[in-house]
Amino acid sequence: MTQQDATSRLLTASVPRYTSYPPANHFSDSVGADDSARWIAAVPEDTAVSIYLHIPFCRRLCHFCACRTQGTASDRPLDAYVGRLETEIERVTRLIGRRQPVSAVHFGGGTPTILRPDHFARIDAALRGAFAIGPDTEMSVEVDPTEIDEDRLDALASMGLTRASIGVQDFDEAVQRAIGRMQSVEETTRAVAALRDRGARSVNVDLIYGLPHQTTTTLRETIDAVTAFAPDRAAIYGYAHVPRMARRQQLIPQDSLPGPAERLTLFDTAQRLLAWAGYVPVGIDHFARPEDDLARAAQEGRLFRNFQGYTTDAAPVLLGFGASALSRFPQGHAQNAAASGAWAKAVDEGRLATARGWALDPEDRARAEIIERIMCDFAVDLPAVAAGHGLRLADFSAELSRIAAHLGDEVDIDAGRLRLTARDGRFARLLAAEFDAFLSDESGRYSRAV
Ligand code: SF4
Structure with missing residues (x-):
C-alpha cells in the first residue's frame, strides 16, 4: 500500500463518525x-x-x-x-x-x-x-x-x-x-x-x-x-x-x-x-x-x-x-421516537418513548471499546481489549490483514498494538471502520472521512 493509495482512500471514503458503536x-x-x-x-x-x-x-x-x-x-x-x-x-x-x-x-x-x-x-x-x-x-x-x-x-x-x-x-x-x-x-x-x-x-x-x-x-x-x-x-x-x-x-x-x-x-x-x-x-x-x-x-x-x-x-x-434523544446503558443503546408527535404520544400514553436501539453482545462491546480508543487515542492495545471481553487477538486476524492492505504505513502494528503514525488522526475513522462489523454494505451513507 503506497502513501498515495491511503490518501486516495482518505479522500473518497465515507465512514461513520463513531459517536457510538454500532452507529x-x-x-x-x-x-x-x-x-x-x-x-x-x-x-x-x-x-x-x-x-x-x-x-x-x-x-x-x-x-x-x-x-x-x-x-x-x-x-x-x-x-x-x-x-x-x-x-x-x-x-x-x-x-x-x-x-x-x-x-x-x-x-x-x-x-x-x-x-x-x-x-x-x-x-x-x-x-x-x-x-x-x-x-x-x-x-x-x-x-x-x-x-x-x-x-x-x-x-x-x-x-x-x-x-x-x-x-x-x-x-x-x-x-x-x-x-x-x-x-x-x-x-x-x-x-x-x-x-x-x-x-x-x-x-x-x-x-x-x-x-x-x-x-x-x-x-x-x-x-x-x-x-x-x-x-x-x-x-x-x-x-x-x-x-x-x-x-x-x-x-x-x-x-x-x-x-x-x-x-x-x-x-x-x-x-x-x-x-x-x-x-x-x-x-x-x-x-x-x-x-x-x-x-x-x-x-x-x-x-x-x-x-x-x-x-x-x-x-x-x-x-x-425528548424526541429522538439517545440513551446509553452498559446493556445497549436506546433511542426515543424521532418525530415529536410520536414521542409526545408515547409520553401522553404513559409509556417510555423508546422506538429503537441495539442490545450489545460481548463482541459488540469489544468492537465499541476498540473503536472508542482509536477515535480518542489514535491507538489501541488489541490483545488487552480482546482479553477484557473474553476474546483473543486471533479473533481480529481478518481486521489486521485488512488494515495492512488498506492503510499500510499509516498504522504501526506491534504485537497487536496499533498506533496511527500521523499525529493528527486523519486516518482514525478509516482505522476504526476496519473494526466495524456493520459497515460492509453501507458505503455512501456516511460523511466523508475528511
Ligand atoms: S437548523 Fe440551524 S439553528 Fe437549528 S439546529 Fe440546525 S444549525 Fe442549529
Missing part, C-alpha cells in the same frame, strides 16, 4: 420500551449518570443542517414540549427508584436557547427534584447567539451553567447566505462574553469546513475572528452533503461545494491556524487550550466519546430525554 443508523426496533425500562431499573446505585435533553425546535432552519429540527414562530409547541419533558423525567426516575447522582447535564438541539427562562426553570426544578445534582455537576448548553437575551442568560446562570457551546460555522457573508444562517462576529463575541460573565468556565465554538463558497481565505478570517474572543475549545467538522436524506440541503448547489482535495486543504488550514493560536488537537476534530479539561484528558488517556462527541465524562449511563 445509530444500525439501531433497530429489536429494542423497545420494555428493554429500556429494564436497563433503567438496573442502573447501578452508586454510579453517577449523565443526562441529555433534546430541544428539537429552531426559529430559523439553516440549509446545511441535517439535524431533525422543527421550525416554530410561536412558543405554544415549546410549552407543551416542556410539560412532556417533566413527565418523562418523572417516569424515568420512578423506574430508577432513587435520586441518582448526576455527573453532567447537556441541553442540545435544535436550539435549546429558544426556550423561555420559565421553561428552563421548570426543567431545572424537575431535574433537581428527581436527581442528585450538585455543585460538581457539569451543566452545558448549546447556545445560538442570535437566540439569547439577558433573561435567558440569567436563567442559564440560575441553573448552574458551567459550559456553553456556540455554533459559528463560518463568518463569511457569502458562505452564511448560502447556508441560510446569518450571524455576525459582534453578536457572537457579545454572547461569549455574556456566557462567561454568567459562569461558563468553558466555551466551545463549532466550525464547519467544506461549506458552499468556502475558501482558505474565508476560513482563515473566521478562525482569526474566533481566536480573538479566545474560546476554550473549538471543534471543526466536515460538512456532510446528503440532500437525499437532509432535504433542506437541496438549497445548496453541489457545484458551490469544495471538492475532496480542497476539503483536505481547508481542514489542514484550520488545524494549522488553531495550533498557531495555541490550541492543542484533541481527537479527530477538537482543539482545546492546553489548560482545558479536554486537552488534559486527551494527554492523560482519559478521553471518551459519546453521542455528543468527545468528553471527559466517564459515566457509563447516559439518559436521553
Whole structure:
C-alpha cells in the first residue's frame, strides 16, 4: 500500500463518525420500551449518570443542517414540549427508584436557547427534584447567539451553567447566505462574553469546513475572528452533503461545494491556524487550550466519546430525554421516537418513548471499546481489549490483514498494538471502520472521512 493509495482512500471514503458503536443508523426496533425500562431499573446505585435533553425546535432552519429540527414562530409547541419533558423525567426516575447522582447535564438541539427562562426553570426544578445534582455537576448548553437575551442568560446562570457551546460555522457573508444562517462576529463575541460573565468556565465554538463558497481565505478570517474572543475549545467538522436524506440541503448547489482535495486543504488550514493560536488537537476534530479539561484528558488517556462527541465524562449511563434523544446503558443503546408527535404520544400514553436501539453482545462491546480508543487515542492495545471481553487477538486476524492492505504505513502494528503514525488522526475513522462489523454494505451513507 503506497502513501498515495491511503490518501486516495482518505479522500473518497465515507465512514461513520463513531459517536457510538454500532452507529445509530444500525439501531433497530429489536429494542423497545420494555428493554429500556429494564436497563433503567438496573442502573447501578452508586454510579453517577449523565443526562441529555433534546430541544428539537429552531426559529430559523439553516440549509446545511441535517439535524431533525422543527421550525416554530410561536412558543405554544415549546410549552407543551416542556410539560412532556417533566413527565418523562418523572417516569424515568420512578423506574430508577432513587435520586441518582448526576455527573453532567447537556441541553442540545435544535436550539435549546429558544426556550423561555420559565421553561428552563421548570426543567431545572424537575431535574433537581428527581436527581442528585450538585455543585460538581457539569451543566452545558448549546447556545445560538442570535437566540439569547439577558433573561435567558440569567436563567442559564440560575441553573448552574458551567459550559456553553456556540455554533459559528463560518463568518463569511457569502458562505452564511448560502447556508441560510446569518450571524455576525459582534453578536457572537457579545454572547461569549455574556456566557462567561454568567459562569461558563468553558466555551466551545463549532466550525464547519467544506461549506458552499468556502475558501482558505474565508476560513482563515473566521478562525482569526474566533481566536480573538479566545474560546476554550473549538471543534471543526466536515460538512456532510446528503440532500437525499437532509432535504433542506437541496438549497445548496453541489457545484458551490469544495471538492475532496480542497476539503483536505481547508481542514489542514484550520488545524494549522488553531495550533498557531495555541490550541492543542484533541481527537479527530477538537482543539482545546492546553489548560482545558479536554486537552488534559486527551494527554492523560482519559478521553471518551459519546453521542455528543468527545468528553471527559466517564459515566457509563447516559439518559436521553425528548424526541429522538439517545440513551446509553452498559446493556445497549436506546433511542426515543424521532418525530415529536410520536414521542409526545408515547409520553401522553404513559409509556417510555423508546422506538429503537441495539442490545450489545460481548463482541459488540469489544468492537465499541476498540473503536472508542482509536477515535480518542489514535491507538489501541488489541490483545488487552480482546482479553477484557473474553476474546483473543486471533479473533481480529481478518481486521489486521485488512488494515495492512488498506492503510499500510499509516498504522504501526506491534504485537497487536496499533498506533496511527500521523499525529493528527486523519486516518482514525478509516482505522476504526476496519473494526466495524456493520459497515460492509453501507458505503455512501456516511460523511466523508475528511
Ligand atoms: S444549525 Fe442549529 S439553528 Fe440551524 S437548523 Fe440546525 S439546529 Fe437549528
